[in-house]
Amino acid sequence: MSSTAIAAHAEETSLGQPHLKVGFWTFLGSECLFFGSLIASYMAYRGKSIVPPFPHHGPPHGIGILNIPVTSVSTFVLLTSSLAMVLALAACQRGERKKTSFWLCMTALFGLIFLGFQAYEFTEFYHNGLSLQRNLFGCTFFVLTGFHGTHVSVGVLWLLSLFVINQREGIPPEKALNVEVAGLYWHFVDIVWIVIFTLVYLIPD
Amino acid sequence: MDHATPHGEQREHPVPATYLKVAAILTVITAVEVTLYYIPAMRGVLVPLLLLFSAAKFGIVVGWYMHLRFDPILYTRLFLGPLGIAAVITIVLMLLFGHFIQHTQT
Numbered sequence: 001m002s003s004t005a006i007a008a009h010a011e012e013t014s015l016g017q018p019h020l021k022v023g024f025w026t027f028l029g030s031e032c033l034f035f036g037s038l039i040a041s042y043m044a045y046r047g048k049s050i051v052p053p054f055p056h057h058g059p060p061h062g063i064g065i066l067n068i069p070v071t072s073v074s075t076f077v078l079l080t081s082s083l084a085m086v087l088a089l090a091a092c093q094r095g096e097r098k099k100t101s102f103w104l105c106m107t108a109l110f111g112l113i114f115l116g117f118q119a120y121e122f123t124e125f126y127h128n129g130l131s132l133q134r135n136l137f138g139c140t141f142f143v144l145t146g147f148h149g150t151h152v153s154v155g156v157l158w159l160l161s162l163f164v165i166n167q168r169e170g171i172p173p174e175k176a177l178n179v180e181v182a183g184l185y186w187h188f189v190d191i192v193w194i195v196i197f198t199l200v201y202l203i204p205d
Numbered sequence: 206m207d208h209a210t211p212h213g214e215q216r217e218h219p220v221p222a223t224y225l226k227v228a229a230i231l232t233v234i235t236a237v238e239v240t241l242y243y244i245p246a247m248r249g250v251l252v253p254l255l256l257l258f259s260a261a262k263f264g265i266v267v268g269w270y271m272h273l274r275f276d277p278i279l280y281t282r283l284f285l286g287p288l289g290i291a292a293v294i295t296i297v298l299m300l301l302f303g304h305f306i307q308h309t310q311t
Contacts, residue, residue, distance in 0.1 A: 017279060025279075030284075036208040036287075041303070075235060079228065079235065080228070082270050085270070087221055088210060108215070158244070183270075187266055188271075194259055194262045194266065
């Protein structure tokens with residue numbers, strides 16, 4: 001369904017917009033506060049760990065534990081998944097069932113690759129002595145990125161559900177709002193990672 | 206065709222070619238960010254530049270991929286209100302924990 005068709009349909013509601021979309025943007029607002037509190041905790045305790053491992057290379061701590069090249073690749077993968085998501089929505093709005101399935105599948109696949117990178121990173125960190133209980137960095141880092149990873153996992157399950165529904169009965173353009181809302185969730189996960197990548201990985205202590 | 210609603214104008218969403226251009230811009234910005242991280246001479250301006258690039262990427266994804274540039278203003282308000290509160294909480298908490306304060310040796 002085109003955005004024009006959505007708007008036409010939405011005029012039936014009291015807000016003049018689809019309730020699903022209004023409700024979902026409200027939910028995303030609450031998610032901003034949720035991730036905001038986790039990011040605030042990370043930033044407040046930033047650089048205050050007393051025992052190693054420390055996040056960044058350079059003085060006063062020496063060797064850092066963060067692997068910027070690997071995380072840069074996983075960031076690129078997540079950004080690419082957002083492109084696949086908008087292409088899935090565009091295909092669904094045009095009624096192109098096969099393309100919708102393909103791009104939904106690609107988005108979920110990129111999400112799974114991102115989760116694979118995160119699993120690798122967490123395992124490496126654990127073997128290098130970083131755990132939830134080790135220091136303030138470990139505690140705030142694992143909670144923040146762990147909750148983000150959980151959101152990505154939920155997003156992958158949602159996308160795969162849409163993929164199965166589209167394969168079985170198809171998602172007609174009139175119901176493209178269901179794909180659009182899943183897309184909003186996916187892009188939100190992407191923008192949270194944009195913030196985490198800069199604040200946690202790139203900005204030194 | 207655009208539609209006026211009680212909460213602003215609904216404009217047509219972008220076409221796939223625009224999404225590809227947006228993806229290219231996001232990739233270039235990310236590449237520049239990572240490159241800056243590895244240039245020691247940029248240390249002095251690294252933090253403001255990274256924050257600027259991150260904000261740009263955030264704005265591009267929200268504006269184009271999430272369609273806030275094209276959808277009624279209602280959605281922007283629903284999103285930016287809590288986002289602003291989250292940003293203020295982060296900055297205040299950092300202030301309370303002694304960040305942004307220059308420590309002097311006595």
